[in-house]
Amino acid sequence: MSIRRLVPAALAATTLLVALTGCGTSQADSRTSSAGTVTIRIPDPGNSGVLALGKKDGSLAKALAKVHAQVAWTGSDGPFAPAAQALNANQLDIATASITSGITALSQKPGFEFFTATTPDPVGEGVLVKKDSGITSVKDLVGKKVAVNQGGTGEYLLLKALAQAGVPAGKVKRVYLRPDQTAAVFNSGQVDAWAVWSTYAVAEIGSGKARFLADGQAIGSDNYTLTTVRTAFAQRHPAVVKALYQYLHDGSVRQKRDPAAYLNVNTGTGPQAVTGAARRVQIEFTGEGGTVEPVTNADTERFKKVARFYADQKVTRTEVDIAAHLLDVTTLS
Structure with missing residues (x-):
């Protein structure tokens, strides 16, 4: 068409x-x-x-x-x-x-x-987990809670990652939150992961305490x-x-x-x-975009x-x- x-x-x-x-x-x-x-x-x-x-x-x-x-x-x-x-x-x-x-x-x-x-951003969006979470693959999200923005990028990235890994969507609990209100929930451990894009991921990765479990490229994102x-x-x-x-x-x-x-x-x-480190992360992400x-x-x-x-x-x-x-x-x- x-x-x-x-x-x-x-x-x-x-x-x-x-x-x-x-x-x-x-x-x-x-x-x-x-x-x-x-x-x-x-x-x-x-x-x-x-x-x-x-x-x-x-x-x-x-x-x-x-x-x-x-x-x-x-x-x-x-x-x-x-x-x-x-x-x-x-x-x-x-x-x-x-x-x-x-x-x-x-x-x-x-x-x-x-x-x-x-x-689509190959490196700046994806599913974030804490570095010390013990979650090493998308399949490890079964039974876990993942923060997403409803109907937007976060929900898409999570569902796409689960589909890629062959995990039924119903086996992961989606927690619907506004992106600008999610960092505190993620960092306090109230959710196990956060499906998010660079606007919010940069600060988390720059802190040295979080990493992408799967980024946009690994997920096959068309976002x-x-x-x-x-x-x-x-x-x-x-x-x-x-x-x-x-x-x-x-x-x-x-x-x-x-x-x-x-x-x-x-x-x-x-x-x-x-x-600081967040600035270096943002420069890297933008250069890859x-x-x-x-x-x-x-x-x-x-x-x-x-x-x-x-x-x-x-x-x-x-x-x-x-x-x-x-x-x-x-x-x-």
Whole structure:
């Protein structure tokens, strides 16, 4: 199945009108100033990454100015579930998701599409255990408690690891927790393992007290990272979406080449900073990671497999049609 292209202008206008009427859109939708400048709402990127550096050095503002756009930083970057709600409620235009959290959100009533894909993290995501836990294989998780975020990356990684090892999912207790609340539970021994990604794994591995029982590569993860755009925004401002894609792509190439330059952009101290051994771990993980690319037909087939896997594992009630929500950014103008 080919990736969906934008609908013709007349149909897009009609679709947009229906969408705006149906969701009670406010005047803030795709805000355009009297000078013709479009405002694109993006979660604040925090202290690290391509957008963080672009916010600080002004390069993102310059790139978007070329297509008569400007950024309004809205809220903060975090889990995709609340971001999906904000997209659907016309409170946000751009967000980042994993394919797994994206599929879960699509099982609702989505008003967004995915327009970039970054290949699964081979070394920065997986199932964490304490170094002294005595757990040496995925099969050792039988009868154990594993923390996961429900319907997102953590649950996917655990289920994928169990399937790879031939362990029935019901033989492992899933403990559903928010990722930002799990470290204390994991470190206190209330769970035996934690299926998680680099945002949270870096600190644990950097502490020297935890290790991956199985990382993304060993699990055979298809957990792509995606950039999401609100459908109505993409239909009205395709040139802005394309410009943002190009900025993210170019920045990700530079970041992979020099990860340290994209760490601790605003501060090197405090809770936002990545320091010591954790900094070395993060640099290694980023250097092994992928770059931001357009969604290809080959990617679509892998996304479908994840959707099928989620349905088979009863994470979603039915197989989500992920292909219907992919946007070919290379066709935008």
